[in-house]
Amino acid sequence: MTTGQQHNGPAPEAGGLPLLGNIVDFRKDILDAMHQGWKAHGDLVRYRLGTVVVHGVSSPELAGEVLTDSPSYGKLGPDNPLRLILGEGLLTSDDHESWMRNRRMMQPIYSKQALSGMFRAMVESTTEQLAFMERSYPTGAEVDVHGEMMRVTLDIVSRCMFSTDVSRTRDALSPEAVDVAVNYAFDRLQNPFSPPTTWPTPRNRRFQQVMEGLDGMMYGLIEERRAAGTPEGGAKDLLDMLLAARDADTGQGMTDRELRDEIITTFAAGHETTAVTLTWAFYLLSQHREILRRAQEEVDRELGDRMPTVADLQRMPYLLQIFEEALRMYPSAPIVPRLALKDTVLGGHHVPKGSRILVNLFNIHRHPGHWTDAERFDPGHFGAAEKKGRYRFAYMPFGAGPHLCIGKHFALLEAHLLLAALIRRYDFRHIPSHRVVNHATITLRPKYGMAMTLHERRHAPRPAAVPVAAGTTAD
Ligand code: HEM
Numbered sequence: 001m002t003t004g005q006q007h008n009g010p011a012p013e014a015g016g017l018p019l020l021g022n023i024v025d026f027r028k029d030i031l032d033a034m035h036q037g038w039k040a041h042g043d044l045v046r047y048r049l050g051t052v053v054v055h056g057v058s059s060p061e062l063a064g065e066v067l068t069d070s071p072s073y074g075k076l077g078p079d080n081p082l083r084l085i086l087g088e089g090l091l092t093s094d095d096h097e098s099w100m101r102n103r104r105m106m107q108p109i110y111s112k113q114a115l116s117g118m119f120r121a122m123v124e125s126t127t128e129q130l131a132f133m134e135r136s137y138p139t140g141a142e143v144d145v146h147g148e149m150m151r152v153t154l155d156i157v158s159r160c161m162f163s164t165d166v167s168r169t170r171d172a173l174s175p176e177a178v179d180v181a182v183n184y185a186f187d188r189l190q191n192p193f194s195p196p197t198t199w200p201t202p203r204n205r206r207f208q209q210v211m212e213g214l215d216g217m218m219y220g221l222i223e224e225r226r227a228a229g230t231p232e233g234g235a236k237d238l239l240d241m242l243l244a245a246r247d248a249d250t251g252q253g254m255t256d257r258e259l260r261d262e263i264i265t266t267f268a269a270g271h272e273t274t275a276v277t278l279t280w281a282f283y284l285l286s287q288h289r290e291i292l293r294r295a296q297e298e299v300d301r302e303l304g305d306r307m308p309t310v311a312d313l314q315r316m317p318y319l320l321q322i323f324e325e326a327l328r329m330y331p332s333a334p335i336v337p338r339l340a341l342k343d344t345v346l347g348g349h350h351v352p353k354g355s356r357i358l359v360n361l362f363n364i365h366r367h368p369g370h371w372t373d374a375e376r377f378d379p380g381h382f383g384a385a386e387k388k389g390r391y392r393f394a395y396m397p398f399g400a401g402p403h404l405c406i407g408k409h410f411a412l413l414e415a416h417l418l419l420a421a422l423i424r425r426y427d428f429r430h431i432p433s434h435r436v437v438n439h440a441t442i443t444l445r446p447k448y449g450m451a452m453t454l455h456e457r458r459h460a461p462r463p464a465a466v467p468v469a470a471g472t473t474a475d
Helices: 024-043 060-068 096-110 112-136 145-169 175-190 203-230 238-244 258-269 272-287 289-303 312-313 319-327 383-390 408-427
Strands: 044-049 052-057 142-144 335-338 342-348 349-351 356-360 424-429 438-440 443-444 451-455
Touching: 024 044, 024 052, 024 175, 024 335, 024 356, 024 438, 052 060, 060 335, 060 342, 060 349, 060 356, 096 112, 096 238, 096 258, 112 145, 112 408, 142 145, 145 175, 145 238, 145 258, 145 272, 145 408, 175 203, 203 238, 203 258, 238 258, 258 272, 272 289, 272 319, 272 408, 272 424, 272 443, 272 451, 289 408, 312 319, 312 408, 319 408, 408 424
Parallel strands: 052 356
Antiparallel strands: 044 052, 142 451, 335 356, 342 349, 424 451, 438 443
């Protein structure tokens, strides 16, 4: 809705300090600050980060309006700190034309049909992860489950992107390097008073070092692949597919810079999001033994001694419901940002051009108008009837509208597979003295990791005995 229409003035304000506004609260715990703002002031709240005006959106209705009205609400502009890492890939491009062109070129790469080729790589990574855990953790040993999930999801995205080149990604894409880059960008997102990137501060230098390592690796791999040409029998992995993708109107492919941006975007958007949700799922299961038992029964009944095929996964709907419910309670991309491209009216309030809009999925997934028992972990929230009757924007962990997550099917497939394989093999028990605190950076992480003990279940198959089952097709 544009101005010219009736409105009741600006949205209720959350208060805040002179000059700084809400910077301190946002930096301390953005989700907590926005949860309190929601409870005190309602579904649309106006905040201030220094001179930057921000609107927090906590209702499904208003969120749907924002995410589907691209002419009024676009991606953040060139000053988006995430661009320092991702360049102008799908996630961060604010140029609608070039975004649409690349989105059209990439859409088939993430189709269910293309995923069937990647499922084999997912199974290989999962089998190796099981073998690694078997070697590293005797039964009863303490494990940081978050670290393990990061390892396996990074391995999956590396294999799907580069096939055999996985080991080469390890240094430039180590968890430490990823942390440096992500924390740097997120800090800048929340604090407009950060020092300029060109100043030679230790933090700037460390960030530049990490990015040089990453860019060197990416451009090296792109050059090698271009030189090698399309493999016989067609594309073997995501990089082949990206290199082969052509604009339907012009026949043009992507430049090296575009490829670099899309590859890094896939890595950034495509591993930690799944890893943290799996971590939360294991934690929630450890707190709800009756739900865990039901999931184990489903896996034992459908899987026997095999690694799952896609057809097996389809016969295990309860496992998927568990993942969906974990994504409801702990949406791994909890805040979806937009920029008001013109003066608009939202929820009856004036929203000025230039305001940032933060669509808060954490609040939306708990909205009392749409959810009962929102604080209770209940996979029953995703039974067939419940799903059918639900308002479309009340649950949207993958976003909504034209920017809906392109990797949604990829994420659901790998998460389903990992849950099945790991639950089949292990009982995960949370260590009660370990503090579980959620902490939103760009993803919703457990602040202190997730310390659990692993207990091997009787009759679980050893990794060496696990064949990569035939029929691993996604349909
Ligand atoms: C549980 C896992 C995941 C969650 C919760 C998630 C969530 C999201 C959300 C909320 C958006 C919308 C952002 C916006 O509107 O600004 C998004 C976009 C995106 N996601 Fe995911 N994602 C997940 C997994 C993946 C995976 C596995 C990939 C790639 C393999 C991926 C690639 C992308 C890309 C490229 C975009 C940008 C799409 C566009 O703007 O056209 N995501 N994701």
